[in-house]
Amino acid sequence: MAVKSLDQLDLANKRVLVRVDFNVPMDKNQQITDDSRIRAALPTIRYLLEQGCEITLMSHLGRPKGQVKPEFSLKPVAAHLGELLETEVALVTDFADGGRHGKVQLLENLRFSPGETKNDADFAKTLAQYGDVYINDAFGAAHRAHASIAAVAEHFEEKGAGYLLAKELHYLKEALKNPERPFVSILGGSKISDKLRLIENLIDKVDTLIIGGGMSYTFLEAQGIGIGRSLVEKDFVEEAKRLLELCERKGVQMLLPLDHLAARDFKEDADAEITHDQTIAEGLMGLDIGPETINLYNTQVAAAKTIVWNGPMGVFEWETFATGTISVAEAMAENPGMTIIGGGDSVAAVNKAGVQDQMTHISTGGGASLELLGGHDLPGVTALEA
Incomplete structure (x- = not known):
């Protein structure tokens, strides 16, 4: 009902x-x-x-x-x-x-x-x-x-x-049943564990999955790429391998960072350096996506007809490491297709970039957005259907 x-x-x-x-x-x-x-x-x-x-x-x-x-x-x-x-x-x-x-x-x-x-x-x-x-x-x-x-x-x-x-249900549920293609989802944030169900559900729907933020390092580790001192969920490396294989099996393109903005210390005024490729040297930690990655991701965003974004590309609260996240927000703002911001930190990033008025829909929910995009029923919605 x-x-x-x-x-x-x-x-x-x-x-x-x-x-x-x-x-x-x-x-x-x-x-x-x-x-x-x-x-x-x-x-x-x-x-x-x-x-x-x-x-x-x-x-x-x-x-x-x-x-x-x-x-x-x-x-x-x-x-x-x-x-x-x-x-x-x-x-x-x-x-x-x-x-x-x-x-x-x-x-x-x-x-x-x-x-x-x-x-x-x-x-x-x-x-x-x-x-x-x-x-x-x-x-x-x-x-x-x-x-x-x-x-x-x-x-x-x-x-x-x-x-x-009603507006949230329309954009996060109904609109994604028959999305205009190419359908691209951008996922960031620190942990795969927080977004496991979301990733699995999106793999069934999207053409391209763009990964940034801390979770990208667990995927790179799963591919045997050196990530230095970057954040990694050791317990989820096997899960990351499974998701990479699932994308390959279903014909979904998963894009991971080609280069990084890295630093020796996790602090706001740390000296940042751009890596030459996907590898992050020992002693360094990735804190944002690099310029080559920004170009790749922006090209994908420009070609998409439907985009869902949840999670930042780096430590965007710090100016030095905000470039990747802000560039994604700006690229989405220039896209005339359907652009959906799936709650949480992405909303703050869009506001920081000053492009909130150029998005189709900005979700007001954090956990609720993730649950809905992850294919879960929400108790508050189910209660209204009875």
């Missing part, structure tokens, strides 16, 4: 319970340092207000581990949301009565209750009293089987996805 979108639901003047992802970063003074997750929920909230709905929002913040901790309160979020909506948003600290406090109210941090992360049926029932309709718009948490995401949905006949969740 397909997940219903907002415009497929009868919402006029209803009480609507909405799971959002307001897990925003705050400084030590409880000032929000990045409100993009709050802003991402605004289209759904505004649509519900236009429909005359009474809205109860709910979210987690951080990991208070089932205890009430003031530093994890959603009070600053309620205040900021009120400013954005130009209406008062009440913070509800006692969930027992299911009462109303204005047109828009926000329940206090769900994870103050141990029942949230345990997917507790009684806690879900308490939450369910706040709505006639349930909407999940929290893609960033949709991979977690928690009470506000999974168990609560069982109490509703009318339920569906908010605009943000």
